[in-house]
Amino acid sequence: MKKLVCVGACYLDTILDVPHYPGEDSKLRATNLQVRRGGNCPNTLQVLQQLLREQRPDGHNNHGGVKPYLISCLPSADAPATATVVDSFGPGSLVDFTRCIFRANHRDPASSYIIRSEATGSRTLVNYNDLPEMTIDEFVTAADEVGDDAWFHFEGRIPETTLQCIRYLRRSFPSTRVSVEVEKPGRWGLEDLAAEADVVFYSRSWAESKRYESAQQCLSAQSGVARKATVGAGDTFIAGMLFGLLCHHEDWNTERKVQFAVQLATCKVQRDGFDGVGAEVLKHFGVASSQ
Structure with a gap:
């Protein structure tokens, strides 16, 4: 059984759709x-869980032989917010928490408040997180419990700590594979993470902040930094x-993997939420569905 460990923040998102952005000191209905769970790694795991359940490579639903784990800082284990996070993955979740x-x-989760304007299609986010961030010692304990022969995917938050985690x-565990997200413009230390990773996901916003004019230019420039680079944006x-x-x-x-990921992301942007994004794309790629 392969092990995939995703390391990143988990949020509860409160999403308000409004006709237009409110002016300062004004009221708007x-x-x-919507209130739903968010966070890069949890979102990625939610979609991956769908793909693993849909695939039946040998006629038996063995979930692709992959065991997914989440390493994230959460409120107390008995807090209602923690139950909400776990329940958001549905009954019989494949994800190990x-x-x-x-x-x-702590009883309150990391929270994100999102205002979406119907007039422009844009959104504004305000985050609040009072949970202490993960320390390297806490990561070591969790990683040792997972053991060897795993794939670790890091969101790219707190680069200094993340770099310590990757080097550990x-x-x-020399056979471990590592992927990282290079996403937030202006976040110091992300290229140091890229230099240590096997696979790197560069976001468009980060590439544009570096004044790259195309994906190819970004990859060409970053090839001297990263061991291997895969370009893309989005949890899906x-x-x-x-x-x-x-x-x-x-x-x-590699080309087929990228094509699959692009089609999956395209399917996602055509709907609200993550439910059901995998089945259609898996069928298109000739991977048998569990239906």
């Missing part, structure tokens, strides 16, 4: 309100690439 770091003295994996794209790298590393070449 929202047209819709036992390596998460539960903050016993290299020393202690990353889920598709990880699915290809873990479940189809022998029968899909």
